[in-house]
Amino acid sequence: MMNSLLKLDQLQTHIGQYHILQGIQFEAIEGEVSVLLGRNGAGKTTTLKTIIGLTPASHGKVMFEGQEITKRKTYDIANLGIGYVPEDQGIFKGLTVEENMKVAIRKETDEVCEKQAYILELFPDLKKFWKKAGGHLSGGQKQMLSMARAFVNDSKLLLIDEPSKGLAPIVVEKVMEAITEMKKKTTIILVEQNFIMASRIGDTYTLIDDGKTVHSGSMAELIGDEELKRKYLGIG
């Protein structure tokens, strides 16, 4: 049952002349939540962007469902069923919530309509502000809208970048509940600085430092490993 959905093999990425990722080793198992951890500037965001093709890899491989997708275009990768929730949410500010959802929906099948209804149960705020411009939403609402957009199609994998960033604890709690709920239907790769949150929903972790994978294992192991936490995360 341990099906590997996504695998990064010796991944390297350059942005301009900078060598940002210098060897990322990573695997996401179907149905699990894998957490990427690391200090600021470690390369977590860049890893997600490389998966989705926004900053294409210069060396190494990205494998998705056994296929190599390293050189594919972003829209192509997205259409394989990978959703991306960027750090800044990427909401179309001038479009309403409804329109934001519409852009995201690839084909209005019955399934997708059901999924949308289900998502709106999950995020009642979106329903409430259905006609409101994306730019006028609160930070938490933007986060939810962004997750809803990534999730609404038949997504096999969600890449979520720091969903708790800048949100009040009570909102973080709501976002977490939503992710726990989404986990039932899809595989998730989560970047999270908030260790408490990460440890609660993560199944496995991968520690990135200076653009390289330095450790990975099950979340339970990391929770017990005080030294590792102190060394790379500055906690404990």
Add this chain to the structure above:
Amino acid sequence: MGQEKYYSLKNVIFLIIIIALIFFPYVADSRTLTILMTQVFIFSILAMSYDILLGYTGIVSFGHAMFFGIGAYTTAILLSMYDNTMMIFLISIIVGMIFTGFVSFLVGLLTLRLKSHFFAMLTLAISGLFLVVAEKWRTVTKGNDGFTFRAPDLFRDRVFFYFFVLVCLVVAFLVLRRFVTSPLGKVLIAVRENEQRTRSLGFRTLHYKVIASIVAGVVASLSGSLYAISLRFVNTSVMSMDITLDALLMTIIGGVGTLVGPIVGSFVIEIAQHYLSGLANDYPIFERWIIFFGMLYILVVIFFPKGIVGTVYVKYLTWKSKKSRPQQPKQSVPLVKDKERLE
């Protein structure tokens, strides 16, 4: 690149070219060629002044012709109102420069606050207004018909005029080069690279941009004055969009932000224009020589995106770094960043 030496490759080439240009009028057997080269120099000055805006400050102006036109009209009007002496001519250059300095100061203050597109369009509008004034103020400008005037007698000698313009070009080049390598020029380059950041470092970027606009305007006025003399005639075409476009195209073709580039660009465009239109007499396909001219622009963008000088310079740098470090493993990163412009 470290300390520049007096015998550096750059300076040697510079000297060779100057010597070649000094002998040129005596070697070239036809008057046409001398006149053509004079024209190249005049437009080199104009294009260099444009490069201060485009290449060093990163602003696209569609109104450069107004400064050129002011220079041309000032010289033409003063020479026809007073005597056609050298004195009056020199005074007219000064007056033109002061006037353009003033105008570019005002226009700069008014326009340079705006973001790129809007700045470009506003300069287009203002220079359009100058063009209309030139057209309608017939008592002074004779409108679109224009008027002829007598140039100072010394300039009857085309070779003398050639040297006069050459000296102007060299002086303008040296002054502008001094300008762009000065601390002030460094700030301008910083503005080009990232205006926001430069501002946050405490520079009042508007001031610097206005200064660049004044310098560019004043130098453009000089080229306008010379242009009027070269034709001994002036009409509204000196204020037209075509002049701006010429300056723009010469700068881009030669290579923005290089100062040498605009000179090369002016040479290429003037010569191409001359020969392509000349070919039309012999070969009917060249009747529509402008098509080839248009294709030249397209090819330059595709094959020399940094302009001629820019591209050659990058090649030279690559070659030099290869030569000095032969054992270097192949680098996966380009040596010069795509966006990085030359200095």
Add this chain to the structure above:
Amino acid sequence: MDLFINLFINGLATGMLIFLLASGLTLIFGLMDVLNFAHGGLFVWGAYSGIFAYTWSGSFIVGILGAIVTGFVLGWVTEKLIITPVYGNHVQQILITLGFMLVLSELIKVVFGPNGIPVEVPSYLAGSWEFGEVILIKYRIFIIFIGFVIFGIFQYVLKKTKIGLIVRAGVMDKEMVQVLGINIKRVFLFVFMTGSAMAAFGGMLMAPYSGVIYAEMGMEYAILGFIVVVIGGMGSFSGSLMAAILVGLAGSFMAYYVPYLSLAVNMILMAIVLIFRPQGLFTNAKEG
């Protein structure tokens, strides 16, 4: 009063023609941020090829279709060959599109000859209705009508259809649209072709209106188009429509009452707008 109405209709018709040209630029310059100086070339090619099809078939409708097809095809060629290498780089856009503009307008002379070509209004649109002193020239009314129809269609497509939504989203955030699985390049190609077809269509309608077509008309109208896009507010269709009407009316009234200013009126309008309301006369903060 009659004079007023005549000048008004006249200005409105001119404004609508400018709008057709500017609507393409609104897409290309306003939404996609591409400085396309070859736009005027597409306008001329629309006029020439449309008139060619019109004379050849004898049907004005066929002429219009011919112009639109030419616009689409040339739009495709322009985007693929000329624009794709220079997305995001204004300086190179200026150089390459100006070069292409020269090629396009000179090719007109090669293909159709260097002289202007006279054009007549089709018989069913010729003539005028007279109401007392007021003379309504049919072709002008026709142009005004078409202008509003086109405006309505664009408004509908942009606001109410999926493709319109994608275009608007793509302009706000190119990357994010791709992340959502949309091939933005293909969308932009389509937008570009539509904009070019609009320019060609505008050129075709312009031809009987001005009575003669010539290769140089492209650049003149392209500049008017840029002015209108700026006055109206970049990327706003309603803004472009209002600005085009304003420019048309101002031109028509000024030419009658203060002829010596009529040349300058567009420039003055644009300068005033840019100095006092650089976001455009007709945009509110949200849209801009």
